[in-house]
Amino acid sequence: ADATSKANAAQAAAEATASAALGSHEADTTNVHGIVDTSILVTTTGTQSLTNKNIISPTGIVKADVGLGSVDNTSDADKPISTATQTALNLKAPIASPTFTGTPAAPTASSGTSTTQIATTKFVSDAILDLVNGAPGTLNTLQELATALGEDENFSTTITNLITDVNTDVDTLTTSFNNHEINTTDVHGISDTSLLITTIGTQTLSNKTIDLSTNTITGTVAEFNAALEVADFVTTVDSGTVTETMMSANSISTSKIQNLAVTTDKLAENAVTASKLADNAVDTTAIATDAVTTVKIVDGAITSDKIYASAVTTNALSDISVTTDKLADNAVTADKLADNAVDTAAIATDAVTTVKIVDGAITTAKIDLSSVTTNKLADNAVTADKLADNAVDTAAIVDSAVTTVKIADLAVTADKLANSAVDTIAIANDAVTAAKLANGAVDTLSIENAAVTQQQL
Numbered sequence: 001a002d003a004t005s006k007a008n009a010a011q012a013a014a015e016a017t018a019s020a021a022l023g024s025h026e027a028d029t030t031n032v033h034g035i036v037d038t039s040i041l042v043t044t045t046g047t048q049s050l051t052n053k054n055i056i057s058p059t060g061i062v063k064a065d066v067g068l069g070s071v072d073n074t075s076d077a078d079k080p081i082s083t084a085t086q087t088a089l090n091l092k093a094p095i096a097s098p099t100f101t102g103t104p105a106a107p108t109a110s111s112g113t114s115t116t117q118i119a120t121t122k123f124v125s126d127a128i129l130d131l132v133n134g135a136p137g138t139l140n141t142l143q144e145l146a147t148a149l150g151e152d153e154n155f156s157t158t159i160t161n162l163i164t165d166v167n168t169d170v171d172t173l174t175t176s177f178n179n180h181e182i183n184t185t186d187v188h189g190i191s192d193t194s195l196l197i198t199t200i201g202t203q204t205l206s207n208k209t210i211d212l213s214t215n216t217i218t219g220t221v222a223e224f225n226a227a228l229e230v231a232d233f234v235t236t237v238d239s240g241t242v243t244e245t246m247m248s249a250n251s252i253s254t255s256k257i258q259n260l261a262v263t264t265d266k267l268a269e270n271a272v273t274a275s276k277l278a279d280n281a282v283d284t285t286a287i288a289t290d291a292v293t294t295v296k297i298v299d300g301a302i303t304s305d306k307i308y309a310s311a312v313t314t315n316a317l318s319d320i321s322v323t324t325d326k327l328a329d330n331a332v333t334a335d336k337l338a339d340n341a342v343d344t345a346a347i348a349t350d351a352v353t354t355v356k357i358v359d360g361a362i363t364t365a366k367i368d369l370s371s372v373t374t375n376k377l378a379d380n381a382v383t384a385d386k387l388a389d390n391a392v393d394t395a396a397i398v399d400s401a402v403t404t405v406k407i408a409d410l411a412v413t414a415d416k417l418a419n420s421a422v423d424t425i426a427i428a429n430d431a432v433t434a435a436k437l438a439n440g441a442v443d444t445l446s447i448e449n450a451a452v453t454q455q456q457l
Helices: 002-027 083-090 121-132 142-148 155-182 221-227
Strands: 030-032 035-037
């Protein structure tokens, strides 16, 4: 009995342990039978979702399984459309021969377009305005133009024919009138109209006698004389026939004098006054040699443009006549001045500036004694080649004017130095070398007390 009880108890315990182990095994989803996660296994029954799986040749699947139960293989042309869609399509115009309603719009073509593009009302309106082009209101329609042309379809031909007829008539009238105009015989009962005299205009009478008892000649004597030609009243006379007493005052005008007729022997003494000369009448050929003397020239009459080039020579100028105000600026050039013409008295103060002097023109002979003062010399103007030998003496040099840079190397020799001229301040430091000292030159008086150091010996 004890054995049986123990066996049953052991069996029950084993079953309980096995049941617990099986329950734990059933609930375990990881590392079971070599499967990492049994919770994601797919079974052959039930509904499950597959992700990122390729199903190859599935069987048993129908369109209803995938939500396409109403889908069939009807062709596109036979596929039905909804009633709403069909109703909307019925409101659309067909592409071929459409009929539009309402106010349809289209792009307006640019002016002058000539294609199959649709012409909008604006395009047509603009084309009509371009055609009318601002024509007046009574001629801006075809009907108005037709009325203006007399409803004549052949208006151009009609006008051309009328112009031809008018030209023919004008030519006929012109020929007839011209024949009448040029016909001077037997016209209006006059045998020769070319000989008639009218009351206006200018005409020439030949071999006519004017009866002054019944006719009056009006006008002034001057007008009458001006109307007469000299050739009608004066014949050629012998030389010397017309004397002074025969000529009235102011009777000889320019037109009466033959060119070159007035010679020297024809002019009376002092006959040619300023009022008798025309402007610019006196040219070079008209003036006799030496004829223009001082008394014949009005003061100030000879201006620059009246003088011929090189005409003013020395003998034509009076002494002291060329003053400053008579000379134009820059008029006196080197070739206009005679040799030695410009002396001290002729030169104004400060007149001779640098630009007026030719390079090399100032020689020793041209410089007055003591005339070259400090203010006459330009800075750095006196170079070595400008100084004559021994020209610079003590009196010519300003105190402290001779600086080191002004003295050429080796220029100051013993004979150029005055006695006791070289003092301490005149000698540069270290300037007196052994080679510069003459034998016996340095005596006791020349040496400053305590000046001779060990380095100096």
